[in-house]
Amino acid sequence: MAYQFPVRDVHYLLNHAADFDAVRETGAFEDLSDDFVGAILEEAGKFANDILAPLNWTSDQQGARLENGKVFTTPGFKEAYAQYVEAGWNSVAFPEEWGGQNMPNSVALSVVDAMQGACISFAMGTMLTTAAVKALLAFGDDEQKRLYLEKLVTAEWSGTMNLSEPQAGSDLATIKTKATPNGDGTYNIKGQKIWISYGDHDMSDNIVHLVLARLPDAPEGTRGISMFLVPKFRVDSEGNIGQQNDVKIVSIEEKLGQHGSPTCVMAYGDNDECIGTLVGKENEGLRNMFVMMNAARIDVGMQAASVGEAAFQKSLEYAQDRPQGREFGVKSGPATAIWNHPDVRRNLYTMKALTDASKAICLANMVAYDVARRSPDPEIAAKAKEREELLTPLSKAFSSDRALETTNIGIQIHGGMGFVEETGAAQFFRDVRICTIYEGTNGIQGIDLIGRKLGMGEGKLAYDLIEEMIENADAAIATGDADLARAGERMKLEAESLRENTAWMVTAMQTKPEAGLAGGTPFLEQFGYVAGGHYLLKAAIASHGAKAADASQADYHDSRMHIASFYCDNLLPRAQGFAPAVRAGAETVEPLEPTLLSA
Amino acid sequence: MAYQFPVRDVHYLLNHAADFDAVRETGAFEDLSDDFVGAILEEAGKFANDILAPLNWTSDQQGARLENGKVFTTPGFKEAYAQYVEAGWNSVAFPEEWGGQNMPNSVALSVVDAMQGACISFAMGTMLTTAAVKALLAFGDDEQKRLYLEKLVTAEWSGTMNLSEPQAGSDLATIKTKATPNGDGTYNIKGQKIWISYGDHDMSDNIVHLVLARLPDAPEGTRGISMFLVPKFRVDSEGNIGQQNDVKIVSIEEKLGQHGSPTCVMAYGDNDECIGTLVGKENEGLRNMFVMMNAARIDVGMQAASVGEAAFQKSLEYAQDRPQGREFGVKSGPATAIWNHPDVRRNLYTMKALTDASKAICLANMVAYDVARRSPDPEIAAKAKEREELLTPLSKAFSSDRALETTNIGIQIHGGMGFVEETGAAQFFRDVRICTIYEGTNGIQGIDLIGRKLGMGEGKLAYDLIEEMIENADAAIATGDADLARAGERMKLEAESLRENTAWMVTAMQTKPEAGLAGGTPFLEQFGYVAGGHYLLKAAIASHGAKAADASQADYHDSRMHIASFYCDNLLPRAQGFAPAVRAGAETVEPLEPTLLSA
Structure with missing residues (x-):
């Protein structure tokens, strides 16, 4: 049986572990009836199960590839992406003003759960678009919002986050990419960025890069970094796509996992013709990027747990199908399914318990995130903000560490077959490995x-x-x-x-x-x-x-x-x-x- | 810097953690002076560092391949194997009578450590040959010893262990492969075997397969299994290689790691012309196989820890080279090496402590193994045998579980680079993943x-x-x-x-x-x-x-x-x-x- 988004489990955790009622009590949302939320999860599950899950194995075997400066995604991704946009899955938690559905972020996170568990390589890209929307909502000027926001909310255009450079990973103080004012309100961007997920692809007409760079005479260190919007294709004042910007894909990484998600090395302004616009205030780019980063950390935690669930389902099925040995005390007769061995059930329950504990933390985290932003009661909002802050490093690090353990146990349950790629158990283990690293390593989460x-x-x-x-x-x-x-x-x-x-x-x-x-x-x-x-x-x-x-x-x-x-x-x-x-x-x-x- | 076998550390653990003096005290070995043992380790290290380590990355990228029924190994393996045989590294612990060097198995295990840390895919094959030697020494008849033993001791010919079948993995009771007496003392072998490491390769002139199979009318279950010697090429009474036996390589597995080690699906007797001879007594094959299996489990534990050491060395070097952030309390100036961050050192010390704890258990295990077999004092031997029995599941399972953790931390220390295959950190993680599974899953070690x-x-x-x-x-x-x-x-x-x-x-x-x-x-x-x-x-x-x-x-x-x-x-x-x-x-x-x- 293929992956099935566990609608009932997630709905249950949202209500009973994460206290979704607290979101309802903000009164900021029109219809949050249990049936309506359930229907959304049900639909998200169908999309994930039917459209994305069948692409997961393909995404590993036929990953993204770079040809003549362009990235081509896994066969089937482009079509699935069009359906994803069409169905409106990207816009769940965004304001109606920009084409969104004004649902809570905690509901959107449950939708993320569905998509990530089905195909992490695909869903990875949409996570970055979500982050770009949040950045523009918070810091974009009217013109940026008018030109880009609706397209990003629907995911008709996609977004990226450009922080790292070869010398600047966990420590962004040493970012070197430069932004020089052109005198017309635009900036000339020049520099190399690495680890850019979906820095290029063939699924959308345009890509909106949010790039950290330094203005001339900016202070050294983290307080001299600004954020710029750099479109792949320039956009005229009517929002029409124009000339290609000076943005080059240098290479894509050969990675342990997530082969379907292109991780790009990007060169901005090789020909000094890369034009961008400032997002937010000068020198506040890093701080502003971290506003999104915090939400992205919760997403990464959920993403990891989602893959843990997929690994669990595969292992549970295998354990019921694979006969080996007899139950304790049975002296003869045919072999029994390994599910009947106590140690195998211990392994399976460990997988599920760690997965659901992780999801519960992430959902509670996002419920707090919603309440902090939408409660009309300042005291409730302030307390929720505190909870959101506390839980974020736990969501990110605990979930990703445990997902590694969970996917590892998944291999173990498959025995020798788990070490054979064809089985698919190893793919989960490889795909999820990055989750302890990106969006701030788990060591950094500890320090946070x-x-x-x-x-x-x-x-x-x-x-x-x-x-x-x-x-x-x-x-x-x-x-x-x-x-x-x-x-x-x-x-x-x-x-x-x-x-x-x-x-x-x-x-x-x-x-x-x-x-x-x-x-x-x-x-x-x-x-x-x-x-x-x-x-x-x-x-x-x-x-x-x-x-x-x-x-x-x-x-x-x-x-x-x-x-x-x-x-x-x-x-x-x-x-x-x-x-x-x-x-x-x-x-x-x-x-x-x-x-x-x-x- | 490339992998360097840590001679001093292993020598230290052998002496002070594993109490190598107990082996000396058996009096069963000619020269076990500390200098002599040290010289062996030094030489083993040179071989591992100079000949094997340079092949490790190649073994991952250009793994074994099957063409026209023959397995071709990684470029360079064949030449390295010839040098391995020439230098006598396979024969350390075997009797002089058969061309061996009559050193303790605990010294041989330290040699294994050197080789496995340098290139697990290569060393994997020799581990199986060692097991075959032990099987023939213990259970082979005079003719089998005369024809095969010296060639296997030197590793001029290699050996394999054939236990699993598609329906029989952890549970060998259901083995179906048949052995029918030909009336001339030989047997006709027929059946399919899976997970056969180095079931075929191009490094030696002949391969000696030890195959578990059932005689006609054998009792059901584990007490009806016998062990057979099945050469790839038949051997005449003078020991000359003759006609090819009816042994076919059906396929090799596409694995998560150890790409250089061919894992074969083997068909014995497809044309009813597969000839083998009985090793040991009828229906005692599984028990006899387990005599070797126990030593192989210690080898696997050490193998895993060896890879842990290699991962540690790479990470230690990276941590000293990679500047990122500043030391606590330092407000300005250039970035410092990540080695200077407490959390990174915690990670590194964890890697080394887990690796050395694992090696110490394995070495103490093998010291007990030596003393149990060589002490002239029956009481000392009996106590050592008990210790050997107790430590074996710990050597196998603790070491392999911890090596997974260690290689995982190795990726983490490399940050995003750890997820990029080129770095090599991920290869350790992939290669070592099977160690918790083969030679009895760690769950089975727990039950043992x-x-x-x-x-x-x-x-x-x-x-x-x-x-x-x-x-x-x-x-x-x-x-x-x-x-x-x-x-x-x-x-x-x-x-x-x-x-x-x-x-x-x-x-x-x-x-x-x-x-x-x-x-x-x-x-x-x-x-x-x-x-x-x-x-x-x-x-x-x-x-x-x-x-x-x-x-x-x-x-x-x-x-x-x-x-x-x-x-x-x-x-x-x-x-x-x-x-x-x-x-x-x-x-x-x-x-x-x-x-x-x-x-």
Whole structure:
């Protein structure tokens, strides 16, 4: 069976783990009835299953290729893209004013989930277009909006983000690309950019590049970077496509995975004829880019979990089909499906529990993102903004790290077949590998968490969530259900441990930051596991109530409660495995002589 | 800088973690002076660095290919193989009677380490030849030995192991390949075998296949399997190569990694003219194959760790070369090498600590293997045999799981470049992926550990090692060194926790095995982390003494002690992360309705 977007699961997580009601309560959206949201997810699933999923394997085998300076995408991508635009999947969360559907970003993220799980190489491109829309909505001038926004909202034109240069990856302070004023309000852009996803392709008539560059006499470092809009084809004042801009595709990368997504090296202004316009204010480009980057990080987290789900489905099917060995205690007779072996089920439940925990964090993150922007109550909005800030590094890093584990287990369940490319299990593992790296490596997410996020209000953002975790754990205990109660007890223990480490980390970052920085990654791991358990448990408590209220759904809710308690029994304790490393201190990573490290 | 076999590190681990003196004390070897062993490792390193390492990238890009029924290996492999044979690297641990050098298997494993780290695709083939030699030494008749053994010892001819069939992978009970007596002492072999590494190639004049098959009227299941020797080319009574046997290469697999190692689907006896001879007794083939399999599992563990070391070296070099960002607190000036960021050093130390912990377990395993076979003292031999049995699943599974983590971190350190194949970081990750699968999946290693190994003497094998762990931890505390003392305290805590879980598991496997089986994998994880810490700490205590005795080596010993204490502070606690899952019980993996798992 091919990939099927798990509509029911995602809808369930959105409602019960991520508290979608909080979005409804903003009153900012016309119709957010459960049926309507469900219908959107259902339709997104059909598109993903029917149009995109069949392209996934092809995208790996016949990836993007560069010929005569043009990028050609996987056979079938162009047609699928046209249908994607036609169906309006790109415009879900954008304002009606620009052709959008004014739905919450959390609903759009669920749509993203459908598309990414079906074909990450395809969906990757649309993620960048979404980011470009957000940039122009926030910082574009009227003319830029008029000329580009509607086309980008529909994805009739696509967008890219151009940050990195060979010397400037994680550290963008050293960006060299130059922007020289032409005197007519436009700028001459010149420089090389790398890691440009969908920097060129054959699916849309135009491509809108958002490019970070330096104005003459701009300050050094990150405060001297501005953002420019550079179209592939110039656009006249009526919005008509004109002459090709001076933008060249130098090469595309041969990558471990995501072969269908062209990753371009781009040369802007080789002939000094690359014309762009300033987006936002001078020298505020990096800050503005990071406004989008934060949403993109949530997208990447979801993207990774989506691939985890696809890997899970393939493995679940294989485990039911593949006979090997007998059940314990059975001495004769034919081989049984490996699904019947406890260790195989452990692997499968681990995959699903990690995937859903990841999705729950991402959805809760995006619900907070919506509420922060749309709640009319400033206090609610401010609290939501804090939650959004706290969860973003967790969405990005925990989900992508766990998706690597999930896709890895997927190979393992397939045994030797998993190592054979034809099976497809390895593709998930390869495709998802980049998610821990792009949009800020997970190491940087750790630094963001312990630096910026714990820095806000001396740990307040974390303490607030930990408080909720403990309340939630008490609620789990109060259900009287033995499994949920045990999960609640474990959650309290882990939340308390996280609180202690948070306090340690807040102090460390204030008084001996080099000690804090040594523990960023394990702190992120610990926090991620606890947060994942929290959101799953929250949904499980809702299941416990729903089951009592409506017996017809009992089996489904039982399965959800089991996955949550499986997580709390088996995976949540891993947080304890990281807790001591958080406090190991700067000495633990003191610089040793490299030549003596491998001798 | 290209891969350099870390002679000093491996020699150090062999002596101080694995207690190589125990092999010396058997008195079974002529010259095992430290200088002599060091000279062998030095020479093995030169061969690996100079001859094999330059082929590694080529082996990925120009893998083995099948043309007209013949397998052609990566350009350069054939020449390297000839030099490998000429230099005698295959014969290190084999009897002089058959052209071997009568060195310990633990020394041979260190040689394997050198070769695997340089080019796993090449070294993979020689591992199988080694297994074939061990099979014939143990079970071959005089004629088989006379005709084949010397050629295999030198690797002039190569060997293969043929176990799996499409329906029979982890479960060999269902093997269908048939062996029919021809009446002249030979057998007609007929059937298909899969996953045959180096089932064909162009590097040697002949290939000796060891094939599991069923005699007519053999009992069903595992007790009806016999082992046969099937040469690619028939060999006359003088040992001359004659007519080609009826052995066909059906296809080779397109794999995630190890492209240079041809993985063949083989058809034996398509024309009913495949002639083989029985190895060992009728119906004892599987048992006999497992005698070798156990040694092969240690080899696989080392192989994985070797690739981990190669990934570490590449990442260490990259981290020193790549400028990005500034050190904490530095406000201006050029970017610093990422090595100077605490999180990057954490990643690098994690790679090295996991690699050396893995190698230490494998080497201790093989030292026990040597002592078990060569000690004249039956009591010492018996105890060593027990240790060998206990450590084998840990060598195989812990090392291969950790090598996946290590090579994964290697990609991460390279950032976006790690996702680009040209960099080579991804190749390690792909190549090593199979190590958790072949020679018995790691799930099966878990079952072996909790079933067979804990079953011996009701946990005695584990308790004996745990006792040593605690003594060793006390010794670490007694050094008075603050880092070692802290490591010792953590080790005691983890060893006690492991003892508790061992007791739980021994009882569970006797009284409610389905509960035990649900916890096999986390128990293996817990045990692996604790065992790795134990052996690193053991070596660190030796370093503490050696440093006091000879100040000229102080820097090196400091670095070893630091890696050990890094492990105990940061990685050993992960054992606590797995401990609760061990006891989660059968309920934790109770079968759920699959259609409700992803809905």
